[in-house]
Amino acid sequence: MTTSTSTNALSTVELNPNYKIPLVLVLIGALLLIVQPLLAGIIALFGVFLMFQAVTLRLRFTATDLDIYRGEKLIRRFPYSEWQHWEIFWPQIPILFYFKETKSIHFLPIIFDPxxxxxxLEQHYPRNQNLG
Structure with a gap:
């Protein structure tokens, strides 16, 4: 369930966590345990890390910014005015969200409702702006 609150013309939307990627990685790690224990441990540990991130981080889309929170503490703000492009890789099975700002690029695993x-993304930075 997303949370909405009124702000200016658009509302603030907080994305719900999505545990599919972390669970799949932990499962792959468990299946590889007998065949390749070191690789299994690395994959499972990464899955646990992503699970922790999914539980603790929140993405909030506001009228002007994409904000990342840990609990109630704002840890990063990305104003749409600085965005140049965004992409969701493998839309059929979304696993990675990429966006480019004027000064940097960002990759986030999709641990939120895709x-x-x-x-x-389409509401706050429409495809007609998302050309380059």
């Missing part, structure tokens, strides 16, 4: 993520 449908709401795409809807919010």
């Amino acid at each position: 449908k709401t993520l795409k809807t919010c």
Whole structure:
């Protein structure tokens, strides 16, 4: 469930966590345990790390920014005015969200609701702006 609150013309939307990628990685790690224990441990540990991130981080789309929170503490703000492009890789099975700002690029695993993520991206930075 997303949370919405009124702000200016658009509302603030907080994305729900999505545990699919972390769970798949932990499962792959468990399946590889007998065949390749070191690789299994690395993959499972990465899955646990992503699970922790999914539990603790929140993405909030506001009228002007994409904000990342840990609990109630704002840890990073990305104003849409500085965005140049965004992309969701492998839309059929979304696993990676990429966006480029004027000074940097960012890659985030999709540990949030991918449908709401795409809807919010299209609402706040429409495809006609998303050309380069």
